[in-house]
Amino acid sequence: MSETIFNESLTDEERYEHFIERIAAGEKIEADDWMPDDYRETLIKLISMHGISEIMGALPEKEWVPKAPSLRRKLGIMAKVQDEMGHGQLLLRVAEDLMKPLGRTREDIMQDLFSGRLKFHNVFHMEAPTWGDAGLIGWLVDGAAIISQTNMLDASYGPYARALKRICAEEVFHAQHGESIIIALAEGTSEQRIMVQDAINRWWEALLMFFGPADATTTGTSKQDTTIKYRIRTKTNEELRQDFFTKYIPRVLSLGLTIPDETMHFNQEKKQWIYKQPDWSRFKEIIRNNGPKSRERLELRKTTYHENQWVRNALNIAK
Template sequence: MVTMRAMTADEKMEYFMERIESGDKIQADDWMPEEYRQTLIKLISMHGISEIMGALPEKEWVPKAPSLYRKLGIMAKVQDEMGHGQLLLRVAEDLMKPYGKTRGDIMQDLFNEDLKFHNVFHMETKTWADAGLIGWLVDGAAIITQTNMLDASYGPYAKALQRICAEEVFHAQHGESIIMALAEGTKEQQAMVQDALNRWWPALLMFFGPPSKATTGASKQEATIKYRIRKNTNEELRQSFLDKYIPRILSLSLTIPDDTLHFDQEKKHWVYQQPDWTEFKNIIKNNGPKSQARLNLRRSSYENNAWVREALSAVVE
């Protein structure tokens, strides 16, 4: 049997593609093409940082939750999201070892604004309905995205996603519970939910990223599909979201803020107004409503808790 070391670059690539096409799982110590490694690092780092930054909008509502029951629920959710972030950064860190980089470098990339996080977590959470909508629809969108990668060719990521997706289901149910209570409440509460939906709808559509035709050159989604990290395109995932949640939203007597929205019976998909992708690019460049405030909060927290990392390093050594 020919070893990897004895193979040419082309032979290694051919062998690698045969492995992932047969359903084999790539591990951290296995040979992998540089494009595959870099694609994974960017994807998993962004995912992990988005979990951490995604805890901040709901963290703002922990002291303002309307009851002790709701306070405990949202505190548990925030804790879960931070745990997801730490788990994913460890997965990314293993991939970065050949470059001598660690999780600390990922955090510095965030603080230097070289690493982006999901557009939805740059938005304001003005009311309790916003906190509920994040759990119900943002986490619902995340579940659709993440279950699409449960069979990812990179084994450690696929394994981490199994735990994350299971917990995200509870998060979505938690958010749905909040929205249901408000939608069945007073007229003021119902209006609060409608206002939140109006403000968050474009961001929800942007969550999945632009269609391939809105990008130039080879897109990130093409690389992830090529290497069997995920199965579906951004647009296919967005359609799955619409198929699942539009009937549920309408069942609560809510109005979706899109006059063009309708179901095409012939093509069997929802026709909707594309969000402003120029605005999307501006938001993920950290020019969103709460981008800098949340980055500054994360920076100060990281600096103030440096002593904890130092103490733990001393214990390990």
């Protein structure tokens, strides 16, 4: 008996119990399976934000394509921008399937972005004024993304889990690309080392905020309980942040660079990193599109979207 037919014979309460049993057993939920409303909405918000963030995240690096210091570096960062755009399109397609039963489309996603209802990741509201920033985005920002996304490789929603397998594989290359830029600069002239250190100082707070608040009481925006409940992911925001510290702090220090936090240290007794909390009120402002480059990047995305409307119209006619 198919899942759809089976579910039609159940009450809503029985459907919910069956759904919980399926994800507890490690089964994958597919787009045409029955799912609770809050599961669907959580996935739509998460995957739409992820997809849009991949696209918006390409913009600060796009700025460096014509300014990269060599042809090799230009080709590398151009390929990375192309990958990020592809990730965004893949994820938005996954989100569209979830939205169809609600009568919503990708157009609704874009309008939600332009109106401010749909957020994009806090790190992509930030400035990237130097080549050191471009390298740091690839190394530490993409490194943080890998930690976050690999935590969802076994997500209960099958289409998202499968998309993440491809995305994470490509993100590993992006992180290696960024690391190679940072190592070259760190081993270069004193001016280049200062450039890298300035980039770390500039991005450190945004990196702390990358994984979100430890709990909802900090900003009132955390959705981690729902995503863990439905086995979309397994670790909390703070656990992911600690994983990031464990992986990257030794690497930063090994290059003779410093972390802009004098309080930071590893507590052997608690088995965790102690660090200065970022300004979470600033985090709230940034994700409300009041970051350093929020409006400029949103305006670019909006202009590009409207200027290319003729392409979407042509594709619709071709159907």
